[in-house]
Amino acid sequence: EVQLVESGGGLVKPGSSLKLSCVASGFTFSSYGMHWIRQAPKKGLEWIALIYYDSSNKYYADSVKGRFTISRDNSKNTLYLEMNSLRSEDTAMYYCAKNWGDYWGQGVMVTVSS
Amino acid sequence: DIQMTQSPSSLPASLGDRVTITCRASQDIGNYLRWFQQKPGKSPRLMIYGATNLAAGVPSRFSGSRSGSDYSLTISSLESEDMADYYCLQSKESPLTFGGGTKLELK
Numbered sequence: 001e002v003q004l005v006e007s008g009g010g011l012v013k014p015g016s017s018l019k020l021s022c023v024a025s026g027f028t029f030s031s032y033g034m035h036w037i038r039q040a041p042k043k044g045l046e047w048i049a050l051i052y053y054d055s056s057n058k059y060y061a062d063s064v065k066g067r068f069t070i071s072r073d074n075s076k077n078t079l080y081l082e083m084n085s086l087r088s089e090d091t092a093m094y095y096c097a098k099n100w101g102d103y104w105g106q107g108v109m110v111t112v113s114s
Numbered sequence: 115d116i117q118m119t120q121s122p123s124s125l126p127a128s129l130g131d132r133v134t135i136t137c138r139a140s141q142d143i144g145n146y147l148r149w150f151q152q153k154p155g156k157s158p159r160l161m162i163y164g165a166t167n168l169a170a171g172v173p174s175r176f177s178g179s180r181s182g183s184d185y186s187l188t189i190s191s192l193e194s195e196d197m198a199d200y201y202c203l204q205s206k207e208s209p210l211t212f213g214g215g216t217k218l219e220l221k
Contacts, residue, residue, distance in 0.1 A: 045201050047210040059208035100205045104157040
């Protein structure tokens, strides 16, 4: 059974940093691209980052480019999202997703507020 | 960036109705179109991939189609468990973009 479990969220102040993790199981993690997708409260889905299976390519939404970094450790079956210079508009549920959304984690909440 | 214009934003319907949700792509995306269902408080679930292919475990009353740059998700006979938000996603190129969503609710 495919499982994706996010962690690392919380309440932080504007300008702070946070690092999210997503631990994968039930499939060969090193064979698949992975995504981070977020959803602000009561809003729609927003794709924010993609990393290829071997980390050879990374892509970002303009809204996070230069502030967020996606990475992975295939030896630990773990996907990461390092978030810097956080803003109130980054407040959202953050989901990791396998491949092109085949499976999603349960999400982790990030709240940016003073 | 490719824009995905989804309509309607809200769709009141009755059980047993046939309903259709549409996304229009601003550029050619071929069949790089996916549909997701999201129930309140839950993570999204893949329903359709490659514009017309049913994901594993999805009931056969769901179907996807394409006409030019218009992509549709159709539920042939609405059941109570189908009440949810639906989103399309284009995965042709980065940045990937979602449609604005459709809230399917009981009339």
